[in-house]
Amino acid sequence: MINFQYARANDVADAVRQIATDPTAKFIAGGTNLIDLMKEDVERPARLIDISRLPLTSVEQTAGGGLKIGALVPNSDLAYHPLIAQRYPMVASAILAGASAQLRNMASTGGNLLQRTRCAYFYDTATPCNKREPGSGCSAITGLNRGHAILGTSEACIATHPSDMCVALIALDAKVHVAGPAGERAIALADFHRLPGDTPQRDTNLAPNEIVTAVELPARGFATNYTYLKIRDRLSYAFALVSVAAALELDGSTIKEARLALGGVAHKPWRDPAAEAALRGQPANSAGFAQAADVLLRDARGYGHNSFKIDLARRAIVRALTQAARGTPQSQSNKKIL
Ligand SMILES: Cc1cc2nc3c(=O)[nH]c(=O)nc-3n(C[C@H](O)[C@H](O)[C@H](O)COP(=O)(O)OP(=O)(O)OC[C@H]3O[C@@H](n4cnc5c(N)ncnc54)[C@H](O)[C@@H]3O)c2cc1C
Ligand code: SF4
Numbered sequence: 001m002i003n004f005q006y007a008r009a010n011d012v013a014d015a016v017r018q019i020a021t022d023p024t025a026k027f028i029a030g031g032t033n034l035i036d037l038m039k040e041d042v043e044r045p046a047r048l049i050d051i052s053r054l055p056l057t058s059v060e061q062t063a064g065g066g067l068k069i070g071a072l073v074p075n076s077d078l079a080y081h082p083l084i085a086q087r088y089p090m091v092a093s094a095i096l097a098g099a100s101a102q103l104r105n106m107a108s109t110g111g112n113l114l115q116r117t118r119c120a121y122f123y124d125t126a127t128p129c130n131k132r133e134p135g136s137g138c139s140a141i142t143g144l145n146r147g148h149a150i151l152g153t154s155e156a157c158i159a160t161h162p163s164d165m166c167v168a169l170i171a172l173d174a175k176v177h178v179a180g181p182a183g184e185r186a187i188a189l190a191d192f193h194r195l196p197g198d199t200p201q202r203d204t205n206l207a208p209n210e211i212v213t214a215v216e217l218p219a220r221g222f223a224t225n226y227t228y229l230k231i232r233d234r235l236s237y238a239f240a241l242v243s244v245a246a247a248l249e250l251d252g253s254t255i256k257e258a259r260l261a262l263g264g265v266a267h268k269p270w271r272d273p274a275a276e277a278a279l280r281g282q283p284a285n286s287a288g289f290a291q292a293a294d295v296l297l298r299d300a301r302g303y304g305h306n307s308f309k310i311d312l313a314r315r316a317i318v319r320a321l322t323q324a325a326r327g328t329p330q331s332q333s334n335k336k337i338l
Contacts, residue, residue, distance in 0.1 A: 002038075005047040009054060012179050012213060018049045020181050020209045027051045027211060029072060030106035032099075033115040040123050042132055052108075056213055059083060065219030068177075071110030071212045075165065076101065078109060087221040090245055093228035093329055094168035100237050110212035113166060113176065113192065116203060117159035117267075118239050119148065130156045131200040138200075146305040147241065150313070151297075152266040157200030158303055160264055161193055162239050167263035168228055170271045171245040173218050180210035189215075193268030200267070222247030222259060227323040230263075231316050240264035242313045244320035248284065255279050255288075260296065260321070265313055272296045284325040286318055293317035 009015035009027075019025050026045035028034050029052055037043040056070035059081050067083055078084055079095040099107065121127045121139035128137035140148050140158050148158040166189065174189040193204050206212065225248040232238040243263035249256040258279035261271040275296035282288040293314045300310045323329065 002041070002044060004038075004045055006050065007047065008050040012054060012056070012211060015049060015051050015054065015211050016179055016181060016209065018047075019211070022047050023208060025049055029108035029111040030074070032103050032107050033111060037116065037123075041125050042123055051211065056110075062216065067217045069109055069215045069217070071108060071214055073109045075099070075104040075107040075109070075112060078165075079104065087223055088168075088172065088217055089221075089223055089329065090171065090226040090228050090247060091165065091168045091217070093226075094164040094230075094243075094245060097228060097230040097240075097243070098164035109165075109215055112163055113189075113212060113215070114204065114206070115163055118162045119159040120144070122159065131159060131196075134199075134201045141303060144305060145303045147239065147264070148303060148306045149266045150300040150302055150306060150309050151262075151270055152195040152268070153301065153303075154196045154198065154200070156198050157196035157267065159196065159200065159267055161203070161266070161268050162264075163269065164228070164230060164240065164243060164263060166193070166269040167243055167261050168245045169215065169217070170269040171247055171259040171261035172221065175216045176206075176212055177214040177216060178206060178210045179213050180207055184213070186216070189269070190271060196267045203267075222249065225250055225324045225327055227320045227329045229316055229320040229323065231312060242309055242316045244313075244316045246317070246320035246324040248279075248321070248324050250284060250325065253284050255282055255284050258292075258321075260292065260317065262296070262313060262317070265300075265309060270296075279321075284321075286322060289318045289321040290314070292321070 025047040028048045056072040058070050060068045075095050079092045084092050121129045127139040130138050149160045170189045175186045176192050177186050227246050230240050230243040240263045245261040247259040258276045260275050275292045278292045278295045
């Protein structure tokens with residue numbers, strides 16, 4: 001048993017004040033990721049600051065017609081919130097494709113953004129891992145890397161970000177609201193998670209003394225032509241090998257606007273403006289979808305066990321865009337399971 005202190009934050013200002021006084025402290029929300037990491041001795045916070053009772057549990061409409069989602073809204077509540085189900089069903093689909101019902105009841109919106117990679121070497125303290133112990137090496141590059149990244153990798157780390165929800169959020173241009181000692185700021189989700197580079201120990205651009213307070217979605221929800229497609233080893237309770245958030249706005253059979261983001265392929269949810277540009281103004285057909293997939297995957301690189309992901313991603317993109325164009329989202333099967 002490794003000792004740690006526990007304290008509950010009274011409000012956001014108190015949470016920020018507490019974390020500022022102790023750089024080894026960690027916030028705990030639902031605890032579904034952090035407690036696992038502590039049990040495996042991957043994370044050793046000297047102090048846990050419990051933020052689970054902070055009043056960050058509302059889903060509110062914004063003046064601009066969007067939605068502001070409190071950082072402590074549980075994943076289940078968010079997926080079944082009427083405004084999400086009606087206006088942002090791709091977010092609901094993505095959340096329901098992740099974890100299990102019990103986990104989603106505990107998991108928070110903020111914790112989902114900040115969950116850490118599922119790379120097995122990161123969890124195994126007997127092996128080198130630059131993310132866990134900077135400078136020790138990456139066991140995955142020449143090891144078992146079937147689930148690892150094919151885009152945006154570095155010589156230091158080829159881990160993936162495991163969140164499903166974030167893939168839909170990035171496709172929809174979400175923003176993350178944070179608070180810290182210097183006040184509040186908003187970060188585009190596209191700039192929130194980092195590529196590994198030579199600092200894979202840093203997953204995000206959140207400062208260590210900042211707290212996530214909310215996620216904001218803009219008005220445009222792409223509720224008619226969307227799909228969240230998750231390819232995994234089992235139908236449920238498994239992380240994505242490849243996932244695709246695809247959303248289209250159609251004018252007849254021509255694509256007016258396109259959004260395309262991938263999960264399971266990079267250190268961050270992967271969205272590529274060039275692939276979206278390749279779709280805009282084109283007919284919504286499989287030839288155009290395949291071309292956009294080629295654009296998105298132009299720099300993809302396999303590491304042996306995970307090389308199959310490049311072709312899998314290509315086919316998943318075409319299938320997701322085809323489903324989106326037909327207005328047949330993947331979410332239906334997930335809803336039935338629940
Ligand atoms: C068996 C299993 C299967 C899973 N399958 C999937 C899956 O298929 N898809 C998927 O997307 N997810 C999956 N998950 C992950 C799950 O979604 C995350 O564990 C969960 O979203 C984390 O939320 P939490 O509130 O429990 O975070 P916590 O564990 O409480 O915290 C996680 C991290 O976030 C930090 N943190 C939390 N809230 C804040 C905040 N407001 N501000 C700043 N820092 C904060 C904590 O300090 C910690 O570092 C799975 C988890 C398990 C255990
Ligand atoms: S891929 Fe990243 S997390 Fe996995 S062993 Fe290498 S450095 Fe560690």
